Amino acid sequence: MFENSLIIKYTNFLKEILLDKGMPEFWAALINLIVTFTVVVIIAYFFDRILRKIVVKAFYIFSIKTKTTFDDFLVQSKFPRYIGHVIPFFLLKLIVPLIFKDFPFLLNAFEIIINIYGIILIVKIIRSFLRSTQKYLRTKERFMDKPLESYVQVVMIFLWGIAIIFIVYQLTGKDVLSFATLGAASAVILLIFKDTILGFVASIQVSVNDIVRIGDWITYNKFGADGTVTDINLATVRVQNWDNTYTTIPTYSLISDSFQNWRGMQESGGRRIKRAVFIKQNTIQFLTPEKIEEFKKIQLISPYLKTKYHEIELYNEKTGADKSVLINGRNLTNFGVFRKYVDAYLQQNSSVSKDLFAMVRQLEPTSKGIPLEIYCFSSDKNWANYEAIMSDIFDHIIASVPYFNLEIFEEPTGKDIAILTKK
Known part of the structure; x- marks a missing residue:
């Protein structure tokens, strides 16, 4: 409470001076708002940059000293950078309501903007962590030939779906659960993500049944593919042909059509x-x-x-x-x-x-x-x-x-x- 009173005192400092000079309260409050908000944004910007550099540097030093490579991948995927945005976000979340207390309409608008920014920041932090995990697991022999990217993509699709629901809630004020359970919205989502859902199912079957691995040599005449599988994701399988061209194959086709996998030959004695x-x-x-x-x-x-x-x-x-x-x-x-x-x-x-x-x-x-x-x-x-x-x-x-x-x-x-x- 004392801290809030202190912040209010400093944020209203210019307003008090203008009122003492005889300026109308509305204009004094408006000028105070513009100046204070500008100063806060500038301070938050520089604080964000300084803090981000400190966090990134600290992560970098820590990753060098540790034996595990997971933290190295965290640095590569900009995880420390996103973490550096968290403290400035909470500072804005704390100060903005005090700055805009005399202008409820603007206060509501800026709170919505800050909340949406917070939702997007959370998604980016989780995405960075998942990508780091994916790259780390790829270094393990057990997971080298697994379609990890497909699983990350599926998680991110659902995560962004949830994020969009919360963003819409921030913009409309409608109840999240009622919005999420709308039959029409569900039908639209199923229509839009039809290929994604098929790809997800195919990725699971490809992985569980060990149909294709990264590094396998496959021949798929229907798509003109004859080479090594370099990537398996949610929607497509990427094949580098022997002439160094690339062919992309829909993941679902691997379980719906017939193709030739030369892995058995490669693993045999001749x-x-x-x-x-x-x-x-x-x-x-x-x-x-x-x-x-x-x-x-x-x-x-x-x-x-x-x-x-x-x-x-x-x-x-x-x-x-x-x-x-x-x-x-x-x-x-x-x-x-x-x-x-x-x-x-x-x-x-x-x-x-x-x-x-x-x-x-x-x-x-x-x-x-x-x-x-x-x-x-x-x-x-x-x-x-x-x-x-x-x-x-x-x-x-x-x-x-x-x-x-x-x-x-x-x-x-x-x-x-x-x-x-x-x-």
């Missing part, structure tokens, strides 16, 4: 190679004993040929097969031997993972020949190294085909047709 060469069907033939002897010189399949040929000879002798005609009995083919050769080549290739499944198989014949598919996993998952490994494997396979009297199918070119017409 990256899959699945490619085929097409062999001309008319080059496939039975092997004569002479050809088998010739193929035994190929080291990778020499043990196989010795064992297999001996097994076939015993079978043909047992069944009395007439080998004067090659088709009789059991036989080896150049295509079958080549398939075994490719399988042996993959088994001894150090770039092919030995812990993951590998096979060489013949697929259904097509108009372009018989596909011989190589299915294995490279031991190196790096994209550039993976492509190099796959290229080396198929370079060798393609170069090996003629050694088995086989040919790879190719569409005829204009040069091929010209040669045929000349003949």
